Amino acid sequence: MPAxxxxxxxxxxxxxxxxxATRLLGKSGGTALPGFVAERIDPAIIRKIAARxxxxxxxxxxxxxxxxxxxxxxxxxxxxxxxxxNNRAGSNLSRGIASTFARESGIGGHPRADVAVxxxxxxxxxxxxxxxxxxxxxLNNLFRDQLDRYGELHTIAxxxxxxxxxxxxxxxxxxxxxxxxxxxLAQRAPASVVRVPFGLGTHPYALAELxxxxxxxxxxxxxxxxxYHQLSVGHxxxxxxxxxxxxxxxxxxxxDAITLHGIDGASSTITYSxxxxxxxxxxxxxxxxxxxxxxxxxxxxxAAAAARTFGIQPAAIAAAAARFVAPFGRVERVTVRGRRLxxxxxxxxxxxxxxxxxxxxxxxAPLLICINDLTxxxxxxxxxxxxxxxxxxxxxxxxxxxxxxxxxxAVRLKYAGVPDAHITVVPEIADALVAVxxxxxxxxxxxxxxxxxxxxxxxxxxYKLGALQNVWDTAEDAPPHVAKNGTKSGKVKRGIGFxxxxxxxxxxxxxxxxxxx
Amino acid sequence: MTYALxxxxxxxxxxxxxxxxxxxRTLEQRCRWRGxxxxxxxxxxxxxxxxxxxxxxxxxxxxxxEQIAVADDLQGAKGDAIRRDIAQDAAALTVCGGYQLFGExxxxxxxxxxxxxxxxxxxxxxxxxxxxxxxxxxxxxxxLVGFENHSGRTFLRDGTKPFGRxxxxxxxxxxxxxxxxxxxxxxxxxxxxxxxxxxPVFADHLIGLALRxxxxxxxxxxxxxxxxxxxxxxxxxxxxxxxx
Numbered sequence: 172m173p174a175x176x177x178x179x180x181x182x183x184x185x186x187x188x189x190x191x192a193t194r195l196l197g198k199s200g201g202t203a204l205p206g207f208v209a210e211r212i213d214p215a216i217i218r219k220i221a222a223r224x225x226x227x228x229x230x231x232x233x234x235x236x237x238x239x240x241x242x243x244x245x246x247x248x249x250x251x252x253x254x255x256x257n258n259r260a261g262s263n264l265s266r267g268i269a270s271t272f273a274r275e276s277g278i279g280g281h282p283r284a285d286v287a288v289x290x291x292x293x294x295x296x297x298x299x300x301x302x303x304x305x306x307x308x309x310l311n312n313l314f315r316d317q318l319d320r321y322g323e324l325h326t327i328a329x330x331x332x333x334x335x336x337x338x339x340x341x342x343x344x345x346x347x348x349x350x351x352x353x354x355x356l357a358q359r360a361p362a363s364v365v366r367v368p369f370g371l372g373t374h375p376y377a378l379a380e381l382x383x384x385x386x387x388x389x390x391x392x393x394x395x396x397x398x399y400h401q402l403s404v405g406h407x408x409x410x411x412x413x414x415x416x417x418x419x420x421x422x423x424x425x426x427d428a429i430t431l432h433g434i435d436g437a438s439s440t441i442t443y444s445x446x447x448x449x450x451x452x453x454x455x456x457x458x459x460x461x462x463x464x465x466x467x468x469x470x471x472x473x474a475a476a477a478a479r480t481f482g483i484q485p486a487a488i489a490a491a492a493a494r495f496v497a498p499f500g501r502v503e504r505v506t507v508r509g510r511r512l513x514x515x516x517x518x519x520x521x522x523x524x525x526x527x528x529x530x531x532x533x534x535x536a537p538l539l540i541c542i543n544d545l546t547x548x549x550x551x552x553x554x555x556x557x558x559x560x561x562x563x564x565x566x567x568x569x570x571x572x573x574x575x576x577x578x579x580x581a582v583r584l585k586y587a588g589v590p591d592a593h594i595t596v597v598p599e600i601a602d603a604l605v606a607v608x609x610x611x612x613x614x615x616x617x618x619x620x621x622x623x624x625x626x627x628x629x630x631x632x633x634y635k636l637g638a639l640q641n642v643w644d645t646a647e648d649a650p651p652h653v654a655k656n657g658t659k660s661g662k663v664k665r666g667i668g669f670x671x672x673x674x675x676x677x678x679x680x681x682x683x684x685x686x687x688x
Numbered sequence: 689m690t691y692a693l694x695x696x697x698x699x700x701x702x703x704x705x706x707x708x709x710x711x712x713r714t715l716e717q718r719c720r721w722r723g724x725x726x727x728x729x730x731x732x733x734x735x736x737x738x739x740x741x742x743x744x745x746x747x748x749x750x751x752x753x754e755q756i757a758v759a760d761d762l763q764g765a766k767g768d769a770i771r772r773d774i775a776q777d778a779a780a781l782t783v784c785g786g787y788q789l790f791g792e793x794x795x796x797x798x799x800x801x802x803x804x805x806x807x808x809x810x811x812x813x814x815x816x817x818x819x820x821x822x823x824x825x826x827x828x829x830x831x832l833v834g835f836e837n838h839s840g841r842t843f844l845r846d847g848t849k850p851f852g853r854x855x856x857x858x859x860x861x862x863x864x865x866x867x868x869x870x871x872x873x874x875x876x877x878x879x880x881x882x883x884x885x886x887x888p889v890f891a892d893h894l895i896g897l898a899l900r901x902x903x904x905x906x907x908x909x910x911x912x913x914x915x916x917x918x919x920x921x922x923x924x925x926x927x928x929x930x931x932x
Contacts, residue, residue, distance in 0.1 A: 315705055324751060383704060386705075550931070551706075551707075551880065552707075552835070555707065556709050556710030556713070557707050557709060576923070579924065581920065583885070586714060596919075
């Protein structure tokens with residue numbers, strides 16, 4: 172047996188006691204601090220634990236849809252009998268991953284899981300890839316997002332390309348071939364990387380033209396503006412260069428027979444080609460989900476393609492997809508004052524356009540838009556002007572605005588052509604939630620579309636209203652397929668135990684430091 | 689009589705990432721609400737632009753790579769036409785990348801200078817870090833609120849008038865307190881937000897300038913109810929001071 176890694180043991184013990192302490196103190200989330208502590212003690216903690224995962228790690232990146240994809244894929248892998256670990260929504264930086272690893276490993280650093288599915292934001296992707304050396308990478312899309320935080324698109328694409336160049340031999344790259352930028356990245360990836368492109372087959376929900384927010388894609392070979400046989404979401408679609416020198420590559424996984432069921436879900440049939448096609452198990456796979464909108468069809472397809480490539484059987488994939496509930500605020504339903512509220516997160520122009528498009532497929536209902544400008548939302552609210560709120564100009568139901576930037580949103584709607592009389596400003600999100608519910612018919616629907624921190628505020632308010640069991644419920648804190656461990660008293664006992672271990676860990680670290688001097 | 693204004697939107701497909709579309713929307717709507725017939729013509733790379741066809745130019749910010757393509761396209765006939773119109777008092781609002789290209793040149797960190805069209809006697813170079821945050825700029829039309837996000841530093845030549853003075857934020861270069869530039873009826877600034885929707889007094893100033901030039905006399909603008917805009921202005925100003 173190899174000698175125990177003292178630094179790792181110390182890091183884990185300290186992280187675990189920090190985690191217990193934050194839980195005992197009733198602090199919400201606790202997603203970053205344990206990881207912060209762990210990385211301070213052992214900067215290599217992520218790499219060390221990832222290397223001990225029997226089935227390795229899968230990293231999911233993309234501007235939009237990474238949380239949904241990561242959670243759905245985890246559910247599919249779990250349905251296939253694997254023990255899966257996720258990092259939690261909103262904590263997809265390295266310290267969030269370190270937190271997850273610390274919490275889900277034995278004190279010797281042995282993970283209590285077969286595989287980790289880790290989502291990472293655009294900026295952290297290169298560092299996470301370098302640290303975990305993933306067996307599989309899933310790239311969803313690359314849209315402009317929070318320019319104050321992530322910078323411009325080309326900068327991100329270049330960093331991603333560099334990161335892909337460091338993938339281990341034989342790693343798999345599952346990517347959305349409907350995104351020309353990702354195709355260019357995939358082309359430049361090392362020859363040893365296995366490429367699994369996915370995309371949409373012909374469907375009746377195509378866009379007539381690129382929206383203002385869409386990033387016009389230029390051909391990577393000749394610089395000509397790309398054209399589309401079918402445009403699906405933002406700049407995603409069946410693209411080609413008019414000069415004939417470049418086109419969407421042949422798809423390994425394709426979603427056909429796409430049918431959207433309003434805000435209630437979507438279905439499609441997934442077909443494979445390539446390596447899997449001679450397998451009898453690889454007949455077309457019908458997929459029905461509770462995830463609405465064309466954008467979610469992409470994410471279900473991404474998850475199914477990854478799970479199938481990972482060797483999960485089609486029946487398990489379909490079963491997991493059918494019962495999967497959207498994570499934390501990505502189309503979530505709660506009841507307030509006898510009305511059904513549908514919550515859908517908005518983060519950037521393309522995502523917000525899709526959410527608005529989705530709401531317009533449902534019967535009109537009172538709508539609440541909550542805009543905050545904290546760091547996690549993007550401090551710049553200019554993106555509201557790139558979003559096509561003009562789609563709401565003739566919206567027949569009342570529109571309420573709330574959040575730190577409610578007044579900005581009211582101006583945006585006014586210039587979008589929404590009549591003044593239809594717009595109500597309710598600054599406090601808690602009040603606005605009640606107000607929008609009360610404007611709906613008894614037993615009827617209302618819609619809430621908040622930015623990230625506005626969603627957190629909304630959830631807290633909904634919890635106080637008794638509409639949510641827990642602010643940090645299963646969707647945020649642990650996916651439904653991850654067993655919740657222990658009773659409350661058990662937690663307290665373990666907390667005390669880990670507290671003692673943490674103290675030992677810190678002492679051990681000090682010993683290591685002294686020994687080094 | 690019915691008035692009409694022609695707005696030319698420079699490179700909307702390429703210089704479109706910082707929400708500057710709101711400025712065009714604001715000019716359009718504030719004209720429409722007053723019965724002024726405003727039309728918007730988009731001009732992209734390779735498109736013709738004829739001097740004398742424009743009452744108000746708008747030119748927003750874009751990503752670095754797009755800015756290179758746009759700089760190249762502006763040299764020659766297109767830039768000449770714009771300069772001629774500005775010399776004859778056409779109104780113009782340029783923001784961020786558009787503002788830089790209305791100057792003499794933009795000097796990137798490690799590549800060749802991008803030539804501008806020298807409407808403003810000012811030049812820009814690349815700074816080490818980005819200026820990102822809320823801005824308050826004191827101008828003749830009151831305190832403007834906006835959001836800046838730029839690594840370029842702009843320096844005004846002697847005699848060039850700044851558009852405003854920064855109260856909160858960095859402005860042109862983070863050193864001399866100036867924000868933007870103005871010459872004749874052309875304005876340049878670093879304010880996204882978008883800038884015009886929350887600063888309707890200045891939006892109307894541009895519309896007024898364009899009408900006077902087009903019709904040879906001052907045209908009284910019908911007052912609008914700007915309560916929603918003013919509330920957003922106030923809220924943004926408070927936010928800017930909180931987050932400075």
